[in-house]
Amino acid sequence: EVQGKRLLPLCLYIAVFKNTFLDFFTMQKGMVNSMKVIMLGAPGAGKGTQAKMIAEKYGVPHISTGDIFRANIKEGTELGMEAKKYMDQGQLVPDELTVRILLDRVAKDDCKNGYVLDGFPRTIPQAEVLDKALSEINDKIDYAINVDVPDENIINRMGGRRACLSCGATYHMVHIPPKKEGICDVCGQPLVLRDDDKPETVKNRLDVYHKQTQPLIDFYNAKGILKSVDGTVDMKDVFAAIVAILG
Numbered sequence: 682e683v684q685g686k687r688l689l690p691l692c693l694y695i696a697v698f699k700n701t702f703l704d705f706f707t708m709q710k711g712m713v714n715s716m717k718v719i720m721l722g723a724p725g726a727g728k729g730t731q732a733k734m735i736a737e738k739y740g741v742p743h744i745s746t747g748d749i750f751r752a753n754i755k756e757g758t759e760l761g762m763e764a765k766k767y768m769d770q771g772q773l774v775p776d777e778l779t780v781r782i783l784l785d786r787v788a789k790d791d792c793k794n795g796y797v798l799d800g801f802p803r804t805i806p807q808a809e810v811l812d813k814a815l816s817e818i819n820d821k822i823d824y825a826i827n828v829d830v831p832d833e834n835i836i837n838r839m840g841g842r843r844a845c846l847s848c849g850a851t852y853h854m855v856h857i858p859p860k861k862e863g864i865c866d867v868c869g870q871p872l873v874l875r876d877d878d879k880p881e882t883v884k885n886r887l888d889v890y891h892k893q894t895q896p897l898i899d900f901y902n903a904k905g906i907l908k909s910v911d912g913t914v915d916m917k918d919v920f921a922a923i924v925a926i927l928g
């Protein structure tokens with residue numbers, strides 16, 4: 682009975698201050714989770730696959746410029762029409778347009794604890810604009826993770842990939858098939874072979890990658906934040922290697 686009497690005030694205390702406790706712990710969690718990560722890697726290296734897993738584990742948004750463009754193409758917006766001209770050829774969308782979209786996106790409220798950027802930056806000028814925008818608010822990127830996969834493996838993967846243009850989920854006919862053939866597990870929409878996953882376009886995308894994006898590996902290495910992981914192993918093992926880096 683004495684114990685009961687002691688517990689009662691404690692319970693009342695917890696009931697009254699519960700939200701304060703929760704806020705405190707959420708804040709702590711937010712602080713621990715606060716991280717800004719860039720995914721580097723060739724087209725089809727698994728940037729999107731890993732970025733989604735990182736976003737889920739660390740509670741930060743996954744931001745893919747490719748997904749943003751594809752959503753706009755699907756909705757038939759002006760931005761979508763402009764981006765499609767380049768994407769269908771396997772070329773990069775001009776920096777000016779891409780940078781504007783990305784900076785708008787990372788300024789949103791859900792990015793205050795960090796984010797995973799997938800497919801941005803893709804050129805040195807894009808990386809410099811991002812750096813400058815972050816340093817103006819006393820901020821910086823924590824890690825640039827390079828998912829390393831040789832060109833030979835890429836060609837195979839792309840032909841098997843199926844994408845949901847509604848929610849951005851990605852599948853592979855052999856490695857990660859959807860529960861129901863041709864239908865997205867997440868939103869029930871039909872899965873498609875992306876227009877730019879046709880073999881001749883994949884080759885262009887690889888050329889563009891080597892010329893314009895690969896130099897970013899040296900760029901982030903010089904800043905001391907580059908980490909490379911072997912992207913040819915099972916995706917769970919790729920993720921384990923990334924978690925070992927991010928902590």
Ligand code: AP5
Binds near residue numbers: 728747772851
């Ligand atoms: P974007 O959408 O970014 O395409 P990408 O870089 O070509 O990369 P992908 O999305 O094709 O591959 P991924 O690395 O995400 O691999 P995924 O996880 O899907 O960009 C498309 C276009 O938009 C660009 O070409 C450009 O025109 C434009 N664009 C976008 N951003 C731009 C920017 N910043 N500047 C200018 N233009 C821009 O995996 C691939 C497949 O492999 C999947 O089927 C997956 O299931 C499978 N897979 C993944 N991991 C593994 C594994 N470990 N083992 C076996 N299979 C795996």
Ligand code: MG
Binds near residue numbers: 728729730745799800
């Ligand atoms: Mg992707």
